[in-house]
Amino acid sequence: MLNKYPLWKNLLVTFVVLVAALYALPNIYGEDPAVQISADRNATIDASTMDRVRNALDSVDIEPKSVSLENEQLLVRLNSDNEQLKARETILDSLGDNYIVALNLAPATPEWLKSLGAQPMKLGLDLRGGVHFLMEIDMGEAMSKIIDGMKDTVRAELREERIRYSAVRVDGTAVEIELRNDEAFQEAAQYLDNRYQGYVLAENEETRTLRLEMTEQKIAETRDYAVDQNITIMRNRVNELGVAEPVIQRQGSNRIVVELPGVQDTARAKEILGATATLEFRMVDSENDVRDAMNGRVPFGSELLPMRDGPQQLLKEDVILTGDHIVNAGVGYDEYNRPQVNITLDGVGGNKMSLATKDNVGKPMATVFIEYEATDERDEEGNLQFTKSAEVINVATIQSRLGSNFRITGVGAQEAQNLALLLRAGALIAPIQIVEERTVGPSLGQQNIDSGTQAIFWGFVLVLAFMVVYYKKFGLVANAALATNLILIIGVMSMIPGATLTLPGMAGIVLTVGMAVDANVLIFERIREEIKAKRSPQQAIHHGYDSALSTIADANVTTLIAALILFAIGNGPIKGFAITLAIGIITSMFTAIVGTRAIVNSVWGGKRLSKLSI
Amino acid sequence: MMNSEERLPFMRFRGIAGIISALLVIASIVSLSVNKLNFGLDFTGGTLLEVGFQEPADLNRVRSSLESEGFGDAVVQNYGTQEDILIRLEPRTDVKAEELGSNILETLRAEFDKTVEMRRIEFVGPNVGDEFIEQGGLAMLTALICILLYIAMRFEWRLAVGAVAALAHDVTLTLGLFSFLQLEFDLTVLAALLAVIGYSINDTVVVCDRIRETFRKYAKLTPLQTVNRALTDTLSRTLVTSITTILVLLTLFFLGGPLIHGFATALLFGVVIGTYSSIYIASTVALAFGVSREDLMPPEVEKEGADQDPLQ
Numbered sequence: 001m002l003n004k005y006p007l008w009k010n011l012l013v014t015f016v017v018l019v020a021a022l023y024a025l026p027n028i029y030g031e032d033p034a035v036q037i038s039a040d041r042n043a044t045i046d047a048s049t050m051d052r053v054r055n056a057l058d059s060v061d062i063e064p065k066s067v068s069l070e071n072e073q074l075l076v077r078l079n080s081d082n083e084q085l086k087a088r089e090t091i092l093d094s095l096g097d098n099y100i101v102a103l104n105l106a107p108a109t110p111e112w113l114k115s116l117g118a119q120p121m122k123l124g125l126d127l128r129g130g131v132h133f134l135m136e137i138d139m140g141e142a143m144s145k146i147i148d149g150m151k152d153t154v155r156a157e158l159r160e161e162r163i164r165y166s167a168v169r170v171d172g173t174a175v176e177i178e179l180r181n182d183e184a185f186q187e188a189a190q191y192l193d194n195r196y197q198g199y200v201l202a203e204n205e206e207t208r209t210l211r212l213e214m215t216e217q218k219i220a221e222t223r224d225y226a227v228d229q230n231i232t233i234m235r236n237r238v239n240e241l242g243v244a245e246p247v248i249q250r251q252g253s254n255r256i257v258v259e260l261p262g263v264q265d266t267a268r269a270k271e272i273l274g275a276t277a278t279l280e281f282r283m284v285d286s287e288n289d290v291r292d293a294m295n296g297r298v299p300f301g302s303e304l305l306p307m308r309d310g311p312q313q314l315l316k317e318d319v320i321l322t323g324d325h326i327v328n329a330g331v332g333y334d335e336y337n338r339p340q341v342n343i344t345l346d347g348v349g350g351n352k353m354s355l356a357t358k359d360n361v362g363k364p365m366a367t368v369f370i371e372y373e374a375t376d377e378r379d380e381e382g383n384l385q386f387t388k389s390a391e392v393i394n395v396a397t398i399q400s401r402l403g404s405n406f407r408i409t410g411v412g413a414q415e416a417q418n419l420a421l422l423l424r425a426g427a428l429i430a431p432i433q434i435v436e437e438r439t440v441g442p443s444l445g446q447q448n449i450d451s452g453t454q455a456i457f458w459g460f461v462l463v464l465a466f467m468v469v470y471y472k473k474f475g476l477v478a479n480a481a482l483a484t485n486l487i488l489i490i491g492v493m494s495m496i497p498g499a500t501l502t503l504p505g506m507a508g509i510v511l512t513v514g515m516a517v518d519a520n521v522l523i524f525e526r527i528r529e530e531i532k533a534k535r536s537p538q539q540a541i542h543h544g545y546d547s548a549l550s551t552i553a554d555a556n557v558t559t560l561i562a563a564l565i566l567f568a569i570g571n572g573p574i575k576g577f578a579i580t581l582a583i584g585i586i587t588s589m590f591t592a593i594v595g596t597r598a599i600v601n602s603v604w605g606g607k608r609l610s611k612l613s614i
Numbered sequence: 615m616m617n618s619e620e621r622l623p624f625m626r627f628r629g630i631a632g633i634i635s636a637l638l639v640i641a642s643i644v645s646l647s648v649n650k651l652n653f654g655l656d657f658t659g660g661t662l663l664e665v666g667f668q669e670p671a672d673l674n675r676v677r678s679s680l681e682s683e684g685f686g687d688a689v690v691q692n693y694g695t696q697e698d699i700l701i702r703l704e705p706r707t708d709v710k711a712e713e714l715g716s717n718i719l720e721t722l723r724a725e726f727d728k729t730v731e732m733r734r735i736e737f738v739g740p741n742v743g744d745e746f747i748e749q750g751g752l753a754m755l756t757a758l759i760c761i762l763l764y765i766a767m768r769f770e771w772r773l774a775v776g777a778v779a780a781l782a783h784d785v786t787l788t789l790g791l792f793s794f795l796q797l798e799f800d801l802t803v804l805a806a807l808l809a810v811i812g813y814s815i816n817d818t819v820v821v822c823d824r825i826r827e828t829f830r831k832y833a834k835l836t837p838l839q840t841v842n843r844a845l846t847d848t849l850s851r852t853l854v855t856s857i858t859t860i861l862v863l864l865t866l867f868f869l870g871g872p873l874i875h876g877f878a879t880a881l882l883f884g885v886v887i888g889t890y891s892s893i894y895i896a897s898t899v900a901l902a903f904g905v906s907r908e909d910l911m912p913p914e915v916e917k918e919g920a921d922q923d924p925l926q
Contacts, residue, residue, distance in 0.1 A: 459862030
């Protein structure tokens with residue numbers, strides 16, 4: 001019998017639609033204003049924290065909708081927007097600094113749906129408000145830091161091995177070592193050969209020079225490492241800001257995208273994220289005279305640096321320790337109530353500090369504050385140019401051998417706060433610059449959602465009306481397919497973890513609504529043709545679907561190719577648009593070919609028909 | 615008898631259509647090279663602010679207060695409503711660019727009152743914009759090449775050339791329109807342009823498909839008659855799909871809000887042009903290259919092992 005679907009096909013269609021509808025469902029529940037509390041490193045979240053939060057809210061007469069513990073985070077749902085800020089303040093006051101308290105919008109998805117993993121679509125920043133940063137890493141600086149470290153290592157090891165060298169210096173991505181005599185040259189060549197992974201050794205006997213050159217692979221690895229390290233630190237810093245659901249991603253070879261939904265105070269966000277301050281600890285060169293140096297005779301291996309509120313200082317070039325080894329930093333006060341920054345180092349850092357200070361008790365050590373600032377200019381290769389400013393903030397006599405814990409003084413109170421925060425969040429291996437920033441206010445976000453939804457709604461209604469007028473009963477079938485298609489798109493968008501709905505994405509949906517009827521139009525036109533050619537209605541339906549199939553496939557595959565290329569190459573709004581377009585093409589093919597066939601078959605199939613309403 | 619099957623004589627006007635298209639393409643290219651595109655912030659870099667006032671904004675007061683703060687080069691205009699204004703600044707080197715937005719907002723809040731609402735701040739570094747242009751161009755080119763390959767593989771190279779010519783035609787004219795009217799060309803417009811590619815190709819493939827089918831079905835028709843017949847058979851489909859698409863684009867144009875305006879404009883124009891080009895450009899080009907029935911007959915597929923006895 002013609003035009004009958006086997007049971008399994010009908011079941012398949014029903015099943016797909018039901019699943020999609022189920023996963024699309026969370027989108028209509030909306031979101032609750034919420035406050036999200038997570039613990040910093042020195043705190044834990046448990047039932048007692050929950051009680052403290054409840055009591056604190058109670059004291060200001062805020063009745064939370066719910067307080068729940070999820071993934072080590074406390075989520076306080078509130079009944080209205082205007083309680084949100086007050087609740088956050090109150091909770092922050094009562095819990096103290098060890099907790100990160102962030103404003104959030106929590107999906108109000110009911111439990112049974114959540115247990116199925118169903119969640120509403122993620123909204124892009126243009127729809128929910130927030131800030132988007134694109135940051136670029138100064139790769140030149142990252143490389144030179146790494147190679148400088150290598151230079152120090154080589155120098156220290158040669159010293160350890162008692163190989164006499166006259167100079168160790170950096171040349172591009174290589175360390176050059178000049179040896180004193182032939183014997184030392186041989187010894188060094190033997191010692192350094194194959195010693196460092198990622199470096200190749202070149203010997204020049206005439207000039208008694210050895211060259212450790214970074215391999216291409218090592219260079220690539222180093223660049224990757226610089227990006228990864230920066231991403232980790234960005235993550236720490238974002239945590240310090242207390243933002244719910246931030247996005248921190250690599251983009252291209254030297255960029256990082258940071259998206260902070262809901263953040264309005266962009267000035268502070270920029271100050272924290274973009275700051276590239278770090279500390280260095282160096283010995284003061286007390287063997288040479290500062291005044292000589294100030295007159296232009298800076299001794300080899302030393303450097304003259306300005307000091308905050310004081311005379312210039314002559315420091316050894318060798319760095320004892322950089323900020324990378326700092327694991328924690330906090331603000332404290334000394335006996336005279338002056339602010340100080342208490343610093344804790346990691347194991348390696350502690351060892352280095354301990355080694356360096358062992359033989360130097362009684363000598364002065366300086367803390368250097370280093371800041372990088374982008375100049376907005378670029379070199380020929382398009383790399384950002386930065387100026388590095390170094391300033392001595394403190395010189396102290398080493399009283400005893402230092403370990404993993406020590407403190408630095410000589411900073412102002414506000415500065416101590418910022419410094420501690422930055423050091424805690426980690427020092428960037430290379431300075432960064434914000435090259436793109438997009439901030440969308442919450443009211444504009446809401447307006448974008450409203451106008452987008454409205455456009456989808458009215459576009460939808462117009463198409464529905466047109467189809468019924470033009471194709472009569474078959475138009476109704478197409479409309480059912482169209483509605484199902486919309487549900488499928490929303491369901492799939494909600495299911496795919498990486499998919500985010502943006503304003504161009506909404507435009508993509510609108511466009512899909514318009515184009516989705518195309519497959520049906522192709523089929524229906526074929527059916528009309530078949531009827532004109534005097535086929536029986538059942539034959540017409542059968543042939544109509546059959547002959548339209550390859551056309552639909554070809555037409556959509558080409559569009560799909562375009563969408564996939566957009567997704568692969570484009571970014572930002574283009575990507576958002578490409579996702580909805582691609583999903584829309586696939587779902588509309590499904591609904592138009594299989595979905596409408598199921599309906600047509602069950603309504604008209606297997607019957608003796610004299611004419612069709614098409 | 616077959617001649618009556620030819621139906622609407624579309625191809626009779628292909629000469630005129632060709633001339634009109636050629637003129638329009640030339641005009642577009644001229645406009646693109648003279649007027650250039652009015653690239654938006656995404657491509658040029660710079661700073662853009664959208665701020666909302668409680669009451670209709672006094673643009674002159676905004677301008678003078680910005681001027682006194684050293685932002686004399688700012689372009690200030692209404693955006694959407696009377697209460698909303700848009701401020702644009704070229705990339706500059708004297709101030710830290712990424713802080714400009716907040717500085718301006720502070721200035722406005724000091725001059726007017728605290729109720730000045732930040733709706734949107736965008737800052738794009740100059741180099742990022744260049745990359746967007748490069749990336750966008752690359753995306754479009756790759757899309758064109760991949761589509762060309764797919765159609766050449768599935769159909770025949772003459773039709774593929776026709777389809778891609780139609781695509782290039784649509785993209786050039788849309789770009790030309792933006793250049794001629796000096797409409798702002800931003801990333802959403804680029805996305806729209808790529809959607810035009812998607813739509814246009816969809817339309818053209820349907821026509822090509824029918825041309826192939828008609829060639830195979832009616833051996834006695836000349837290529838010209840075949841094309842006419844295929845176009846006639848697909849005409850109502852072409853129009854219905856265009857109408858529904860245009861309907862939703864109109865709602866997007868009127869209801870979608872100012873941010874999506876450029877997107878809707880580009881697509882509306884693109885869909886109209888795309889509909890026309892799928893009728894005239896693709897088939898005219900394929901005909902000009904001498905597409906014939908022989909080119910489109912299904913290849914004789916020799917089944918692997920067909921001449922062997924089936925295994926027992």
